[in-house]
Amino acid sequence: MSFHKDHWLLFSVTCFGFVGLSLIIGILPAKWVQDNAVPLPGMQPLTALEKQGLGVYVGEGCVACHTQQVRPLEMDAAFGRPSVPGDYAYVTPLGPWAPYAPAVLGSQRTGPDLTNAGRRQPSEVWQYLHLYDPRAVVPDSVMPAYPWLFDVVASAPEGATVVPVPAPYAPAEGVVVPNERGEALVAYLLSLKQAPLEAGDEHATAAGGSAANGADGLGAHAGGTR
Template sequence: MEIFNNHKKLYGLALLLFLVLTVFVAIIPALNNQENYKPLPNSVALTPEELDGKNTYIENGCVACHTQQVRNVDMDKTWGNRPGIAADYARNERMSFLVNTATLMGTERTGPDLTNIGNRQPSLDWHLLHLYQPRAAVGASMMPSYAWLFEEKENPTKEDVIVNLPDAYMIGVKGKIVATQKALNLVAYLQSLKQVELPTGTVSQEFLYKQEKTSEVKVAGSTDDLPDGEELYSVNCMSCHQPNGEGLSGAFPPLKGSKIVLDNNIDLMVRIIMNGYNPREEYAVMPAVGTNNNLTPEQIAAIMNHEKTSWGNNAKKVSAEDVKKIMDIIKTEK
């Protein structure tokens, strides 16, 4: 055939075939993906502050140790309410024409997955403490300190955001530790990482490889007919109040021996879990964990019972029905 003897025609045909394949294999599927995987209705684009925080997240190598992907396996339930889908990342855009890094899914979990960290840990105070000195918040943490994102000021202004440091970490500090705008923007980015609810009627993937739990005969309405309170405490409360319930002096209050926890009148304890609590200067502000994480009366009762009967505490357990009554009252007050 003459075409094989004419290099111009041969190369031209090869180029044409390459372009046609590119259109059908790469361009058309990409356009279809853009059409099919549009941003979820309740998702929002990053603000300028959150975008700057994303840049800081990349600059400091956070992506190397933290993933942002909830796989459809049972063990990933810790990080999100459902497996991740392509639409979760639809609002991510290139950092610039030359820099992609739009989706920071990561490849390993030296640290925990951050997909839903904005819901799991919404506390500004906790994030700032964790960035300044990770071991103050999580004793076994391997994360390096990002102290250069903070300043030491003897006379902070009203506009300054002060880090609530435990007393043990205030040795040698003259004045107060104040967060720079870089630190605040980084926390704003972390707080923006939230799983958005799927549109009504959309069925999400099920988590696979579920661990079967042995069934036990339980009396409906009893304090035994509740989820695992220790597991729920680990997910929702432990990062601040610590595994031993002793909190962190100067940062987060103890639950061990707490008058509120030991009180048989559970009204205040339920309100704190649902609405959060601002102890002013003594401790950091507690977010509305129950409301933010959509905890059910059964889950809240399980957490309370764990706190009431752990670390030497010996208070009366509560039922989900008692918790629900208070939750209903709280709803009418809003």
């Protein structure tokens, strides 16, 4: 019987071939990078709150519209220096039920790259406003609002951050304060800051130098908000 008429053989070869190529081309290289990435000098591990925020970031689907990978292209200069494996050394599994590091690199930019979100928009209040209703700070934004990351209360508890929502977007009564998940997400966003690369560093070579961006990787523009 010829190969193309033996359906079971054809299915088996196709199936195992697909699995084998996936392992060789995608899974094993990614696992190697995850296990061998060395943090850049000056990088700090995520705090417990920031790690919780990473979980919120993934759970809310932020990766569907935002990347965290700066390519060695002129059009990416506004987002920072080109990314290197060490940038993701502290992006670790979220728990025993998630044995692999979350895929924060993303593949689409409906919104801007967030690699340096903590440098480009370091204001905690701005981040809260942007999450509560993006149109409050970026009138033409297409980003959805995330009001469930906040509570509307008659008066803010002691120590809580009151979000100064402008009149057109504010609730009819009460004040807006972030809940635990909102605080965690903003803490994570503010932690997104590229570590500088020293001249001659092996990581700098891997990043292609990126002299146009400077050592801090901020580039020429601080905008790019969604």
